[in-house]
Amino acid sequence: xxxxxxxxxxxxxxxxxxxxxxxxxxxxxxxxxxxxxxxxxxxxxxxxxxxxxxxxxxxxxxxxxxxxxxxxxxxxxxxxxxxxxxxxxxxxxxxxxxxxxxxxxxxxxxxxxxxxxxxxxxxxxxxxxxxxxxxxxxxxxxxxxxxxxxxxxxxxxxxxxxxxxxxxxxxxxxxxxxxxxxxxxxxxxxxxxxxxxxxxxxxxxxxxxxxxxxxxxxxxxxxxxxxxxxxxxxxxxxxxxxxxxxxxxxxxxxxxxxxxxxxxxxxxxxxxxxxxxxxxxxxxxxxxxxxxxxxxxxxxxxxxxxxxxxxxxxxxxxxxxxxxxx
Numbered sequence: 511x512x513x514x515x516x517x518x519x520x521x522x523x524x525x526x527x528x529x530x531x532x533x534x535x536x537x538x539x540x541x542x543x544x545x546x547x548x549x550x551x552x553x554x555x556x557x558x559x560x561x562x563x564x565x566x567x568x569x570x571x572x573x574x575x576x577x578x579x580x581x582x583x584x585x586x587x588x589x590x591x592x593x594x595x596x597x598x599x600x601x602x603x604x605x606x607x608x609x610x611x612x613x614x615x616x617x618x619x620x621x622x623x624x625x626x627x628x629x630x631x632x633x634x635x636x637x638x639x640x641x642x643x644x645x646x647x648x649x650x651x652x653x654x655x656x657x658x659x660x661x662x663x664x665x666x667x668x669x670x671x672x673x674x675x676x677x678x679x680x681x682x683x684x685x686x687x688x689x690x691x692x693x694x695x696x697x698x699x700x701x702x703x704x705x706x707x708x709x710x711x712x713x714x715x716x717x718x719x720x721x722x723x724x725x726x727x728x729x730x731x732x733x734x735x736x737x738x739x740x741x742x743x744x745x746x747x748x749x750x751x752x753x754x755x756x757x758x759x760x761x762x763x764x765x766x767x768x769x770x771x772x773x774x775x776x777x778x779x780x781x782x783x784x785x786x787x788x789x790x791x792x793x794x795x796x797x798x799x800x801x802x803x804x805x806x807x808x809x810x811x812x813x814x815x816x817x818x819x820x821x822x823x824x825x826x827x828x829x830x831x832x833x834x835x836x
Contacts, residue, residue, distance in 0.1 A: 513822040514781050514829040517742070517791040521643070524671075529643045530609040532599035535618040536632055537588035541653060542620075542692040551679075552689045552759075553717075555751040555801060585628055589635050596639050613644035622649040626657045637665065646713075648675040651701035652693040663708040674705055675713045675744070681734035682727050685720050690755070695734060702738035713791055714740040718776045719748035721756075721765035728776055732783035737836045742789035745780060747773045749797045750804040757803050767804045770814065774821050779832075781822075786830025793818065 512519060521529040543550035550556070596614070603609040614636060622629065637645060645665050654674070666672045676698060680686055683694045698714075705712050716731045735743050748767050750760045759765060768776065777793055784790075794814050809817065822828070 513819050513827070514790045514793075515786065515788065517789050520789045525611060525643050527611050528607070528609070529611045529613055530603045530607060531613045531615045531644075531646070532596055532603065533615045533617040534592050534595040534599070534636065536592055536616050536621055536636075538616075538619045538621050538623050540620045541623055541650070542690070551691055552755040553749075553751065555753045585631055589632060592632065592636050593639060596636065600640070611643050612640065613646055614639075614642045615644075615646040615648070617648055620649050620653050621647045622653050622658050622662075626655075626661055629658060630661055633661070633665065642670055644671045644673055646673040646675060648677070650693065651676050651678070651698040654701045654704070656704065659704055659708050659710065662705075662710055666709055671711060672709075673711045673713055673742075674701075675715060676701060676740075677715045678731070678734070679715060679717045680720055680723065680727065681716075681730040682723060685723055685727065688722065689720060698734070699738055702740065706739060711741045712738070713742035713744060713789075714738065715744045715746065716780075717746045717748055718773065718780060719768045721759065725776060725779060728780050729783050732780045733836075735788065736783075736785050736833065739836075740788065742791045743784060744792035745777060745790070746792065746795040747777075747805075747808075749795045749802060751797055751801045752803050760804060769805070770808055770817065774814075774818050777818060778822055778825070778827055781829045782827055782832040784829060785833050786828070788829070790829065 518528070540550060540554075543554070543556070600609075600612065603612065616633075616636075624632070633645075633647075645662075647662060662672055662674065678695070678698045679689065679691060681695055686694055702712050702714075714735045716735065718728050718731075720727075732743075750757050750767060760767070781790070794811050796811060808814070
């Protein structure tokens, strides 16, 4: 018996075979950061999310190098890079997992932060590299004008779903201001409504354990995802990365990070509050060790998920057993 609705199970139900994500860095920046790479959310170290098969040079990676004048003058270097990443991702996934069906995932930074004309060229070229079960774009809720939503909706097909991943992080507007998120919950709800009107599915990112928050806040985050009708949720335990404003506060002793036991209890509560129909795409954050300050002693993903399942089995709890509608 599954204690939560896993993404893997959903994909096999939807497509009848395993589906593997190819994560790409499209060379996008973030409106919440200065060009120098400083600023932005207090938890962001300026590298963005990078798929494991692209991490060979991550320790010397500088994302803003993608934005020098020679690159900014043309989309071709970015498109060429995307196509190489897709090829490398397919090769890795076929070799490691014998994968046959893929999702195309624009993963790093704010993947709608460009003109709609540039976005159309980038997305269309990337999608031309093969057949994909899902087209997934990760972005911020305040960077989704109507013309971009219309563009994303134009890629929907009977055999390919379009998803937008929205970084919410918390349902507490005071927390969002404190972590310098640059938007509030109203922007999230507005983006979710307009995406759903266009037929686009959404996945919401939330962080459990942000400074100053408690379980009431975590429950509110779950309830806000329910209110927005978020088809999927990615739940992250708080990680403190080096070189961030949050790292300075952590080293000054202004907050702590959760142990495995406390995070398992908090994650269990969030799962119980979420609709049983919500797809759980992630339950643990995976920051490379060379960037991670805290927590330093936390089991790997597979061990934690096993421990969480055992914890919920002992308690007799399930995703959605505290859900009472929106």
